[in-house]
Amino acid sequence: MLPDKKGHYGIFGGKFVPETLMSALEILEQAYNKIKNTKEFKKEFNYYLKEYAGRPNPLYLAERFTKKLNGAKIYLKREDLNHTGAHKINNTLGQIILARYMGKTRIIAETGAGQHGVATATVSAMFGLKCVVYMGEEDIKRQELNVLRMKFLGTEVVPVSSGSKTLKDAMNEAIRDWVTNVEDTYYLIGSVAGPHPYPMIVRDFQSVIGKETKKQILDKEKRFPDYLVACVGGGSNAMGLFYPFLKTNIKFIGVEAAGHGIESGQHAATLSAGSPGILHGSLSYLLQDENGQIKIAHSISAGLDYPGVGPEHSYFKDINRADYVSITDNEALEAFHLLSQTEGIIPALESAHALAYVMKLAPQLSKDKIIVVCLSGRGDKDVDAVGRKIKNLY
Amino acid sequence: MITELQKKLQSLKDSGKKFFIPYITAGYPSLAITEKLVISMEQAGADAIELGIPFSDPLADGPIIQLSSYEALLKGVTLSGIFEFVGNLRNKTKIPIIFMTYYNPVYKYGIEQFSITAEKYGVSGVIVPDLPPEEASLLIKSAKDHNLAVTFLFTPTSNEKRIKLITSKSTGFIYYVSLAGVTGTRDKLAISIQQKIEDARKFTDKPIAVGFGISTPMQAKEVAAFADGVIVGSAIVKKITENVDKPDIIENIKKFVMEISNEIHSLNKG
Ligand SMILES: Cc1ncc(COP(=O)(O)O)c(C=O)c1O
Numbered sequence: 060m061l062p063d064k065k066g067h068y069g070i071f072g073g074k075f076v077p078e079t080l081m082s083a084l085e086i087l088e089q090a091y092n093k094i095k096n097t098k099e100f101k102k103e104f105n106y107y108l109k110e111y112a113g114r115p116n117p118l119y120l121a122e123r124f125t126k127k128l129n130g131a132k133i134y135l136k137r138e139d140l141n142h143t144g145a146h147k148i149n150n151t152l153g154q155i156i157l158a159r160y161m162g163k164t165r166i167i168a169e170t171g172a173g174q175h176g177v178a179t180a181t182v183s184a185m186f187g188l189k190c191v192v193y194m195g196e197e198d199i200k201r202q203e204l205n206v207l208r209m210k211f212l213g214t215e216v217v218p219v220s221s222g223s224k225t226l227k228d229a230m231n232e233a234i235r236d237w238v239t240n241v242e243d244t245y246y247l248i249g250s251v252a253g254p255h256p257y258p259m260i261v262r263d264f265q266s267v268i269g270k271e272t273k274k275q276i277l278d279k280e281k282r283f284p285d286y287l288v289a290c291v292g293g294g295s296n297a298m299g300l301f302y303p304f305l306k307t308n309i310k311f312i313g314v315e316a317a318g319h320g321i322e323s324g325q326h327a328a329t330l331s332a333g334s335p336g337i338l339h340g341s342l343s344y345l346l347q348d349e350n351g352q353i354k355i356a357h358s359i360s361a362g363l364d365y366p367g368v369g370p371e372h373s374y375f376k377d378i379n380r381a382d383y384v385s386i387t388d389n390e391a392l393e394a395f396h397l398l399s400q401t402e403g404i405i406p407a408l409e410s411a412h413a414l415a416y417v418m419k420l421a422p423q424l425s426k427d428k429i430i431v432v433c434l435s436g437r438g439d440k441d442v443d444a445v446g447r448k449i450k451n452l453y
Numbered sequence: 454m455i456t457e458l459q460k461k462l463q464s465l466k467d468s469g470k471k472f473f474i475p476y477i478t479a480g481y482p483s484l485a486i487t488e489k490l491v492i493s494m495e496q497a498g499a500d501a502i503e504l505g506i507p508f509s510d511p512l513a514d515g516p517i518i519q520l521s522s523y524e525a526l527l528k529g530v531t532l533s534g535i536f537e538f539v540g541n542l543r544n545k546t547k548i549p550i551i552f553m554t555y556y557n558p559v560y561k562y563g564i565e566q567f568s569i570t571a572e573k574y575g576v577s578g579v580i581v582p583d584l585p586p587e588e589a590s591l592l593i594k595s596a597k598d599h600n601l602a603v604t605f606l607f608t609p610t611s612n613e614k615r616i617k618l619i620t621s622k623s624t625g626f627i628y629y630v631s632l633a634g635v636t637g638t639r640d641k642l643a644i645s646i647q648q649k650i651e652d653a654r655k656f657t658d659k660p661i662a663v664g665f666g667i668s669t670p671m672q673a674k675e676v677a678a679f680a681d682g683v684i685v686g687s688a689i690v691k692k693i694t695e696n697v698d699k700p701d702i703i704e705n706i707k708k709f710v711m712e713i714s715n716e717i718h719s720l721n722k723g
Contacts, residue, residue, distance in 0.1 A: 074587065075588055077582050077608075078605070078607060079608040079634075082610045221519060222509065238513070238633060238635055239634040239635065240633075241633055242633070337557045340583075345557075351558035351559070
């Protein structure tokens with residue numbers, strides 16, 4: 060069972076943080092291990108997943124999308140139907156229960172697309188906890204709608220103007236806040252990234268995606284799918300879908316953002332084009348230059364625009380348990396439109412990357428094959444950005 | 454094995470003398486000025502120099518050092534460039550140089566190679582704020598083979614078990630981070646610094662230096678009363694930023710560093 064005691068997945072993972080946080084991580088791990096298997100915790104977590112987030116969400120057979128691609132049968136795991144519109148709420152519900160159990164009174168988070176920020180603001184409001192979200196200035200511009208949502212929810216949104224002004228810099232700033240306010244503050248990380256035990260905790264909370272999928276596909280098809288496909292920013296929706304199927308031989312495919320194309324150098328394809336290094340508390344694949352400086356990622360999708368990735372994905376890559384591929388901005392936009400017009404579902408730009416890969420994969424497969432795609436979020440937040448990008452089309 | 458740096462600091466400690474380590478960011482505002490600053494800070498009374506290796510994501514640093522790091526990177530400063538810089542500096546001064554670097558540039562450079570190059574160019578020690586001893590076995594091993602001191606940090610949140618680990622793994626000296634937070638200047642000193650240092654002395658005779666948030670000569674003196682050494686960073690870098698376009702930048706920094714140095718060393722015995 061991974062991670063090992065020190066939080067390693069093979070050579071990846073670990074705890075690379077300032078000493079001030081080492082005790083906090085230890086206490087967090089102890090608290091998590093203590094409650095995770097208790098009846099009370101499971102009951103509370105499941106209660107909110109069901110009554111508040113609206114789970115289980117459907118595993119929907121995308122008939123017209125399938126027909127259009129004329130190959131494997133495609134199911135969509137509808138995380139977009141969760142309260143707040145993405146898979147992020149699964150993790151924030153789990154972690155806020157943990158934070159409350161630990162007696163923390165102040166919640167902080169980083170956000171890229173704003174989906175994790177909104178999900179954190181939401182559960183903080185629901186439990187009456189003070190919440191501060193760090194967000195890069197660049198992302199604030201791209202995801203204005205989510206900034207407003209967070210504000211309506213009573214959260215303080217702190218603009219981050221250092222570095223690339225995106226998710227990586229927001230995470231730096233959140234860690235600086237945590238180092239300063241570690242006594243009363245809970246850092247609610249939004250993906251399977253960061254120092255141990257976060258990648259494990261977030262994986263466990265997001266595993267509800269894969270667990271439900273397992274039941275639902277057996278119900279509908281009496282068998283497991285052949286492929287699981289999900290987009291990878293930090294990697295939480297992908298890990299949540301994959302992990303419960305770890306011991307099968309189903310193919311896992313993680314889809315990263317190739318931005319303007321990997322050759323252009325402007326992309327966020329960390330696993331496809333990066334190399335191992337240390338950022339934000341763990342050893343994992345990174346986009347970096349020959350001097351070990353972190354490179355600025357690029358993607359049309361703010362939620363994938365990150366030069367790092369969760370350590371367990373790095374491990375999956377190295378042991379060949381999963382394949383990691385990449386999709387350009389333009390390919391993602393095409394998928395965004397195709398799904399909207401064949402299924403009446405407007406996907407998040409992040410999820411559109413996974414769909415774009417399915418557009419390549421499905422036609423190559425016979426009709427008796429089954430693909431499950433994680434539709435990690437809905438596209439409402441992207442309406443403005445896509446509208447600006449393609450104003451000539453409509 | 455005892456590193457050269459530890460020998461020097463230990464002998465200062467044993468003879469009742471305090472040591473002062475100013476921090477500056479390498480390449481800010483340029484490597485040429487860094488060279489002049491190192492030499493003038495030695496003349497001003499520094500016992501060793503902490504040289505910051507600029508990093509794109511300095512998450513343990515506050516805005517002052519973040520900015521210096523960012524500017525240095527814009528100038529194209531790299532780890533290998535700084536190694537050569539220190540090599541050249543060795544013709545002009547023998548003052549011990551301690552690198553303060555985030556772990557990724559070291560990892561990318563190659564951990565073994567880092568220690569070898571440090572020895573070759575005369576770098577005495579290294580501090581890696583995002584590398585706790587638990588993850589540092591490769592660096593500790595190669596540093597030992599190449600006479601490079603590795604300093605770990607303890608903080609107000611470190612419990613006894615961790616202080617024990619940190620003091621035992623550190624070579625050179627031990628760094629006490631006086632507050633829970635990032636680097637930066639503060640109006641007041643953190644409380645209970647003395648208590649925490651006394652806690653650590655139960656486990657070690659190695660020299661203990663205090664840093665983070667020490668901003669004025671008087672604060673430095675206050676801390677030196679119970680620490681073996683004092684590290685001042687952001688306050689000096691801030692002065693550099695204020696003087697960046699002035700022709701007398703070197704003189705102004707030297708004067709400030711001398712004021713701090715004099716206060717610290719006023720507590721020397723004998
Ligand atoms: C809808 C959606 N999908 C995917 C992601 C990427 O995150 P992860 O890779 O952790 O699932 C985000 C992040 O903001 C998102 O909002």
